[in-house]
Amino acid sequence: MAELRTYRDWPLTPISRPAVGALGKTGTWRTFRPIIDEEKCVKCHMCWLYCPDAAIELDEDGFPHVNYDYCKGCGICANECPRKAIEMVREEVA
Amino acid sequence: MSSRRLTIKDVPREEYLLPGHAACAGCGAALALRLTLKALGRRTIMTVPACCTSIIQGPFPRTAITVPLMNIMFEAAAACASGIEAGLRARGIKDVTVLAWAGDGGTVDIGIQALSGAAERGTNFIYICYDNEAYMNTGIQRSGATPFGARTTTTPVLGKKEHKKDMPMIMAAHGIPYVATATPAYPFDLMAKVMKAKEIEGTKYIHILCPCPPGWRYPAEKTVEMGRLAVQTGMWILYEVENGEFKLSGPSRPLLKKELRKPVEEYVRAQGRFRGMTDEDVRRLQDWVDETWERVRRLFSS
Amino acid sequence: MAVLAGKGWKSIVVTGNHAAAWGARVARVQVVAAYPITPQTTVVEKIAEFVEKGELDAIYIRVESEHSAMTACIGASAVGARTFTATAAHGLALMHECLWWASASRLPIVMAVVNRAMGPGWNIWTDYGDTMAQRDLGWIQIYCADNQEVFDSVLQAYRLCEDHRVLLPCMVDLEAFILSHTYMPVRVPPQDEVDDWLPPYEPAWALDPEEPITHGNLVFPAHYMEFRYLMQEAMERAKDLIPQVGREYEKRFGLTGLDFMETYRCEDAEMIILTMGTMGVEARMSVDRLRERGIKAGVARLRVFRPFPVEHIRRLAEGAEMLTIIDRHISYGAEGALAMETKWALCALDERPPITSFIAGIGGRDVTYKDIERMALKAYEWMRAGEPREGVWYGVRGLELP
Numbered sequence: 001m002a003e004l005r006t007y008r009d010w011p012l013t014p015i016s017r018p019a020v021g022a023l024g025k026t027g028t029w030r031t032f033r034p035i036i037d038e039e040k041c042v043k044c045h046m047c048w049l050y051c052p053d054a055a056i057e058l059d060e061d062g063f064p065h066v067n068y069d070y071c072k073g074c075g076i077c078a079n080e081c082p083r084k085a086i087e088m089v090r091e092e093v094a
Numbered sequence: 095m096s097s098r099r100l101t102i103k104d105v106p107r108e109e110y111l112l113p114g115h116a117a118c119a120g121c122g123a124a125l126a127l128r129l130t131l132k133a134l135g136r137r138t139i140m141t142v143p144a145c146c147t148s149i150i151q152g153p154f155p156r157t158a159i160t161v162p163l164m165n166i167m168f169e170a171a172a173a174c175a176s177g178i179e180a181g182l183r184a185r186g187i188k189d190v191t192v193l194a195w196a197g198d199g200g201t202v203d204i205g206i207q208a209l210s211g212a213a214e215r216g217t218n219f220i221y222i223c224y225d226n227e228a229y230m231n232t233g234i235q236r237s238g239a240t241p242f243g244a245r246t247t248t249t250p251v252l253g254k255k256e257h258k259k260d261m262p263m264i265m266a267a268h269g270i271p272y273v274a275t276a277t278p279a280y281p282f283d284l285m286a287k288v289m290k291a292k293e294i295e296g297t298k299y300i301h302i303l304c305p306c307p308p309g310w311r312y313p314a315e316k317t318v319e320m321g322r323l324a325v326q327t328g329m330w331i332l333y334e335v336e337n338g339e340f341k342l343s344g345p346s347r348p349l350l351k352k353e354l355r356k357p358v359e360e361y362v363r364a365q366g367r368f369r370g371m372t373d374e375d376v377r378r379l380q381d382w383v384d385e386t387w388e389r390v391r392r393l394f395s396s
Numbered sequence: 397m398a399v400l401a402g403k404g405w406k407s408i409v410v411t412g413n414h415a416a417a418w419g420a421r422v423a424r425v426q427v428v429a430a431y432p433i434t435p436q437t438t439v440v441e442k443i444a445e446f447v448e449k450g451e452l453d454a455i456y457i458r459v460e461s462e463h464s465a466m467t468a469c470i471g472a473s474a475v476g477a478r479t480f481t482a483t484a485a486h487g488l489a490l491m492h493e494c495l496w497w498a499s500a501s502r503l504p505i506v507m508a509v510v511n512r513a514m515g516p517g518w519n520i521w522t523d524y525g526d527t528m529a530q531r532d533l534g535w536i537q538i539y540c541a542d543n544q545e546v547f548d549s550v551l552q553a554y555r556l557c558e559d560h561r562v563l564l565p566c567m568v569d570l571e572a573f574i575l576s577h578t579y580m581p582v583r584v585p586p587q588d589e590v591d592d593w594l595p596p597y598e599p600a601w602a603l604d605p606e607e608p609i610t611h612g613n614l615v616f617p618a619h620y621m622e623f624r625y626l627m628q629e630a631m632e633r634a635k636d637l638i639p640q641v642g643r644e645y646e647k648r649f650g651l652t653g654l655d656f657m658e659t660y661r662c663e664d665a666e667m668i669i670l671t672m673g674t675m676g677v678e679a680r681m682s683v684d685r686l687r688e689r690g691i692k693a694g695v696a697r698l699r700v701f702r703p704f705p706v707e708h709i710r711r712l713a714e715g716a717e718m719l720t721i722i723d724r725h726i727s728y729g730a731e732g733a734l735a736m737e738t739k740w741a742l743c744a745l746d747e748r749p750p751i752t753s754f755i756a757g758i759g760g761r762d763v764t765y766k767d768i769e770r771m772a773l774k775a776y777e778w779m780r781a782g783e784p785r786e787g788v789w790y791g792v793r794g795l796e797l798p
Contacts, residue, residue, distance in 0.1 A: 004155070007622040012563065013502045014623060015601055016610045018160040021114030022152025029119060045102045049281055050318055052117060052124035054109045070113035074120030074307075075315030088315070137605045141471065154619055157610035162603035164474050165612035166467060167493055173464035177429060177471025177479075178603065180455040184426035184477045190605060208467070211460030 021070065026053070030073030032088040034066050040085035047077035047086060100282040100289075106132045115158035117150040120314025122304035122321065123224045124150055125278040127195065130222060130302075131161060133288035138191045139182075141175050143205060144168040145197030146231040147224070169204040171196040172212035175219045191292055192219040198239035199229045201301075202261045213268040213297045220291045220298045223261060226306035234309045241329070242379050243362070243371040246309075253370060257382050262301045266335045270297040273335040275343075277303040279321025283332060283343055290334075303330045311366025323364065328355040328383045333394065340393040350391060358383055404586025412575035415543040415582050416482060416508035416568065417442035419550025421452045422590045423506075426477040426597075429457040429468035431487060434520045435572045436510040439482040462487035466494035466505075473503040474611065475604075478554065478597040481505070484572065485512035485526045492530065498565045499534030499627060501611065502600065504557035505565040506550060511673075511724075512572040513759040521760020522572035524672070524725040528701075528733045534627045536566040536634060537702040538654070541677045543580040545652070545699075546570050548645065551594065552654045556641045560600050561633045572760065574674050585649045593648050631703040638700055656705035657712070658697045661687070665694030667779075668712060669772055671722040672698050672734060675757065679722075681765035686772055693772060698734065709741040713749050718784075720775040721753040722768065731755065731787030750784040761791050770797065 002009055016022075036047070043062040055071040056064045066077075078086040110131035117124035123146055131138065140163045142148055148165055151157045166174040175194040182190055196205055201223035209221060228246050229235040236246040238259040245253050266273045272294050276284040284302065291298035305320040307313065312320055324330035325345050332343035342350070349355045358380040362368040371379075410418065416439050420428065428447075430440040446452035459465045462483050469479040483491065488509055498505050509527050513519040527537060536557065540546045546568060553566040570576055603611070615623065642653025660680045662668055667686075669679050676697025686693035696712050698705075713719060723732020730736060735753035742748045752775035757763040771790055774797050778785055789795055 004619065004622075007625050010619070010622045010626060012600060012623075012626055013500060014154050014612050014615050014619075016151070016154045016157040016613050018112060018158070018608055018610075019114075019156040020112045022112065022156040022158040023114055023116040026114050026116075045105075049102065049105060049129075050125065050278075052121045052128065052317070053115065054111060054113045054128060058107070067113060072119035074317070075313070076120055076125075076317055079315040080318050139475070139603050139605065149614060151610055151613045153614040153616060157613055159610055160608055162605055162608045163610040163613075164471065164603055165610070166470070167497060170463065170467040170494070173429075173459060173467035174471040176457055176459070176464070177427065177468030177473075178475055179471075180427045180429070180457050180468065181472030181475035181477035181479075184455050184472070185475065187475070207460060208464050211464060214460070215458065 025069050027069045027071055030071060030091055032073045032075060032090055033068060034071065034073070034075065034077050034086045035089050036064055036066065037085045037087070038063055040083045042083055044082060046080055046082065050076050050080050052076065100286050105285065106135070108132070110160045112158045112160065115150050116152050117146070118308055120307045120317045122278055122306060122317045123147065123226055125317070126224050126284065126302045126304050129278060129281050129285050130288050133285040134191050134193065134292055136161065137189055138193055139178055140164070140193045140195050141166050141171055141178060143171040143196050143200040144231065145200050146226065147195060147197070149231060168200050170208055171200055171205055172208040172221055175221070176212045176215070176217045179217055179219050194219060194221045196221070196223055197231065198223060198225040198227060199237045202238040202259045210268065213265065213270050213299070216296050218295055220300065222300045222302060224302045224304045226304045226309055228309050230306055230309045242382060243375045244367045245370060246367070253375070262299070265299040269338070270299060271337055272298040274300045275330065275332055276300060277321040277324060277330060277332070279318045279325065280332065280345055283345065287334065309367065312364055320364065323356065323361050326356045327358050327361045328387055329358060329361055331390065342394045350387065350394070352384060352387070404588065406584040407581065408584060409579050409581050410543060411438060411577050411579055412543045412546045412570045413438040413510065413577065414442050415547040416550055416570070417446065418582065418584055419547045420480040421446050422584060422587060423551050423554045423594060424478065424591070425454050425480040427455050427457065427469070427472035427479045428481060429459050429465045429472070429479070430481045431459050431462045431465045431483070433462070433484050433487040435512060435576045436482050436484040436487070439508055462490040463494055466491040466498060469505045470494065470498050470501060470503060473505055474501065474602065476597065476599040476602040479505050480507070482508040482510070484510040485514055488526045488530065489514065495530055495535060496533045500623065502563040503565060504554065504563055504597070506553045506557065507565065507567050508546070508550065509567045509569045510572050510576045511569050519759045520572060522574060522724070523758045523760065527567060527569050528725045531702055531733060534564055534631070535702065536564055536700070537569060538566065538700050539569045539672045539698070540575065541674050541697060543575060544582050546575065547582050547584065548651050549654065551590065552641050552645050555594050556634065556637055556654070558597050559637060562630050562637060563600055564627065564630050564634065571673050583651065589649070635703045635705065654700070656698065656700045656708045658699060660695045662694030662696055662712070662715065664692055665715070666692040666717045667720060667772065667776055668716040669693065669695045669720045669722065669768065670698065670712070670734065670738060671695070672701070673724065675722060675724065675763050675768065678763065678765050679768045682768040682772060685765070685769050691776055704737050704741065706741040709738055710745060713742050713745065716749050718749050718776070718779045719751045720772050721751060722771060723753065723755050724757040726755050726758060735786065750779045752778055752784045752788070753786050754788050754790045756790040767791065
């Protein structure tokens, strides 16, 4: 992304480019974080499918991992997991 | 054309709505958009009027959407899509899906004229109304899509006195080749409908009910559950109208039998926007649901 | 210098509306989205005819309102198509929101506007209220005085606006009925020569799945002002490019090219009448009659209102002892736009001529050469007595000039 220092750096009209973290690290919004228990997980991928923020990634083995930089802690994944393999745990106060 | 039953394996891994966007936690609309774009793929051009999605993209100079997107004025989504479609055709650019993605306000209220005009002209595009049942982006004011009894900031004390405008039926009356309803609680049904629409020539209209935690006042983790409950109570009917033929979708099919529909009260008690409804109000809402099903019974093939 | 005749040239006798349609046709516009409104209707009817007969290879979207007309043009232009539309009065007012969107999106849409009065009551005749009310939002504005100029302006507008140094939309304005429905001869250059002079539109940005972008999302105060400054800069560059495009057009086709002003007998004038549109041509007869009376009069017709040619106005004023300005427009609570902006332009001069300004012709009230002569005589009398007047309404019953 080009640096915007003077008006000559601006595009001629408001044009924005795709980027992860368009609004920054939305993970800072969380009060609770989802913790996935790999023992209970059956890799149904419904948590990945239902995340409004695409904040769950699937590794090469098909296990879901939460991207805590962007997870907002909504809890949909925990609510929908058919095996109750996800627990919402309160964030530690720094 | 019957839809293939989709499974998790059919869902593309590529993300077209990137993490770090500005939607509220648990946003049903963001989930619907994520699923819709997975169903449509890369060669899509979107136009988005003023609505929650205008903000969900994030601020200049970044965007969370990876397909070309034109923001446009509130009432104008379908007109902009008409122009995009014509421009692509004039330039000989083929195989691009034109998608208008608008909220309920920009569809059933201020946007209805442009939408009706585009449909009447048989414009080749997909119009999706993602319906969170109020002007959520501007702070939860009522829209024509707000259900009876809901408290909004413009119906704060007495709740909405009118019933929800039946936009899918209005679009079916335009005689367009495809109309469908969906909700992200049934993601494979939603995606199959979007994929079907992509393959049809002409105006396609899909109306997606999107639960909204701050607007409907329920805990964010229940967004998918709330969509399921909307369908299970019969408040939201999943169906398609293909070339004039009405077809109930899987989850709604059994609910032609009233006794299989969960009571509307369950839906009402689960959401803070309905607080203040009297028993009489809830009965009126239940009656509306039952009457709607009676009215549409004749339309749906068994 | 090209000859205005010969192989491929067409000599047609058409209304101003049809001249605008012909301009769009030879410019090879690709998408037209338009909604009918009196007295613009024959622009879009002619275009529909061209398209359905296969004489213009364009897509005509028969939209359901002017708001949708401009929005559809925006959508089409955003994917790189050359677009055209036309409207008048209430239609222009209805698309006001969209006009902002088009200019800030830097889309070179060209629109013919048939200047018509605003209601209530319904009035289909001419004044400049409709387009003057849109002068703030970044559209280039050209005001025509005959049908050849309408045709020429539409064609040159594409060349001017699609230049990457400009990229602003343009309204080509013509008076209701006086031009829109009056037949005049128009010469149309050969299509292959126009194609050579006006190549296909190359957008500076476009919606393209191969290079996805989002256009027009949230812009915080920290970023917004620079975008708007870039629009002002483009208007400034247009000031230089307008006469340049005009000169190239003249050289190529032998037709009168775009420029800011057309003057008649101003070289030795003591009083210059400054006005716009057909009044600026009608005034030539008034000037001749004034000269017969011994008053060294001249008339300057302003052709381009946006960007406002400050330098030209100053040069004009420096050459005159007094100015009489006639506006077919009123900004309620102030006076006519031409008068106000002229006075603004002259503010910086140490020496300014006295100015008397009139409001005339509102709602299509006829302004003949005799009316202009009367206004000029009165203005001359007042200014000779050292008492210039401003915003004098001419022709209102009960407000007769003394």
